[in-house]
Amino acid sequence: MSTKTTGSPVRLAAETWESLFRAQVAVMRRLQAGPAFKSLALNEYDVLFTLSRCPSGWLRQNELNDHVLLSQSSLSRLVERLEKRGLVERMPAPDDGRGVLVRLTEAGWELQKQIGREHVRDIASLVVPALTAAEQQELLRLTEKLRASVAAR
Amino acid sequence: MSTKTTGSPVRLAAETWESLFRAQVAVMRRLQAGPAFKSLALNEYDVLFTLSRCPSGWLRQNELNDHVLLSQSSLSRLVERLEKRGLVERMPAPDDGRGVLVRLTEAGWELQKQIGREHVRDIASLVVPALTAAEQQELLRLTEKLRASVAAR
DNA sequence: CGTCGATAGATGCAAATGCATGTATATCGG
DNA sequence: CCGATATACATGCATTTGCATCTATCGACG
Numbered sequence: 001m002s003t004k005t006t007g008s009p010v011r012l013a014a015e016t017w018e019s020l021f022r023a024q025v026a027v028m029r030r031l032q033a034g035p036a037f038k039s040l041a042l043n044e045y046d047v048l049f050t051l052s053r054c055p056s057g058w059l060r061q062n063e064l065n066d067h068v069l070l071s072q073s074s075l076s077r078l079v080e081r082l083e084k085r086g087l088v089e090r091m092p093a094p095d096d097g098r099g100v101l102v103r104l105t106e107a108g109w110e111l112q113k114q115i116g117r118e119h120v121r122d123i124a125s126l127v128v129p130a131l132t133a134a135e136q137q138e139l140l141r142l143t144e145k146l147r148a149s150v151a152a153r
Numbered sequence: 154m155s156t157k158t159t160g161s162p163v164r165l166a167a168e169t170w171e172s173l174f175r176a177q178v179a180v181m182r183r184l185q186a187g188p189a190f191k192s193l194a195l196n197e198y199d200v201l202f203t204l205s206r207c208p209s210g211w212l213r214q215n216e217l218n219d220h221v222l223l224s225q226s227s228l229s230r231l232v233e234r235l236e237k238r239g240l241v242e243r244m245p246a247p248d249d250g251r252g253v254l255v256r257l258t259e260a261g262w263e264l265q266k267q268i269g270r271e272h273v274r275d276i277a278s279l280v281v282p283a284l285t286a287a288e289q290q291e292l293l294r295l296t297e298k299l300r301a302s303v304a305a306r
Numbered sequence: 307c308g309t310c311g312a313t314a315g316a317t318g319c320a321a322a323t324g325c326a327t328g329t330a331t332a333t334c335g336g
Numbered sequence: 337c338c339g340a341t342a343t344a345c346a347t348g349c350a351t352t353t354g355c356a357t358c359t360a361t362c363g364a365c366g
Contacts, residue, residue, distance in 0.1 A: 013273075013276055013280035019292075020293075024174060027300075028222060067175075069178050069181060072315075073355080077352080078352085097360075098313065120164075120167045124163040126302075127169060135295055136166060138295065139292070140172045140173075145284060194322085214344075215343085229344095230346090230347090233346090234322090249331080249343095250332075
């Protein structure tokens with residue numbers, strides 16, 4: 001084992017992050033090349049996906065913003081576009097006059113499921129040959145731990 | 154151990170990727186909020202960083218494109234902007250009349266080092282409290298293995 | 307209640323991005 | 337050597353993005 005990393009903890013952390021980032025870029029590049037993202041950009045799919053995981057169906061726009069790497073204004077317009085395409089619908093938040101709730105329409109659900117299936121296939125074709133199941137479990141654990149720690153500060 | 158993941162290998166792969174992606178988003182969000190990215194966008198810094206790691210100093214534009222999550226045309230213009238700001242310089246590739254070589258200028262080197270230092274500090278402040286050194290080593294190993302496998306197909 | 311600072315979201319505008327395409331060079335098959 | 341196809345990069349153009357700012361509402365406090 002042990003990719004040799006010189007000395008300091010700071011350096012190890014930086015190299016770890018860089019490796020994570022590069023892996024993400026490499027995988028994402030492949031995914032975007034696939035046919036699954038022809039009809040929908042990554043960020044747009046990400047919003048549909050996040051909405052599809054939401055138990056109540058409705059999600060506040062600012063909560064959506066935590067999941068997507070986009071500024072508030074960009075997300076606002078992205079949701080607006082999705083609404084124009086009939087994939088999501090918006091309504092004013094009942095308990096907060098400033099807020100907006102968003103959820104998938106029937107069409108949005110359909111598209112999410114369809115793209116999601118292709119997407120999952122593409123992912124598996126990249127990840128399965130790369131790592132054993134045990135390694136994937138461990139990678140899942142470590143990234144989740146990292147995410148939780150970063151989110152919680 | 155073992156975040157429980159239901160059954161299928163395909164599903165495990167998808168969950169692993171999603172977790173990796175979410176971790177990347179969470180960390181990146183923090184990094185972009187820091188002062189290190191005030192003067193330079195992520196992709197711009199990424200180009201300077203990649204150039205700074207290149208042994209010969211010169212790098213082909215299409216090689217740069219492999220490291221950055223950007224279309225060819227966008228990278229072309231990004232490099233053009235960096236050139237206008239005096240951070241990189243371009244010259245026609247001697248062995249290939251279609252190609253362009255890029256390298257850091259002195260100013261580019263300085264800025265990369267300066268931002269790089271802040272950047273590394275920010276990363277460490279997020280990663281060090283999240284994972285033990287052994288976990289970071291393992292995360293580094295797994296992401297590098299994933300990246301290499303994906304790149305090699 | 308009325309004021310004040312904070313938060314949610316929308317919008318004007320300049321900049322960045324991607325797609326399609328253009329130009330030039332390289333490479334391959336005859 | 338010639339023509340055909342592929343590759344590297346640039347550019348026109350429409351779309352998307354972020355920053356700054358605006359409006360409306362919320363929550364706290366006198």
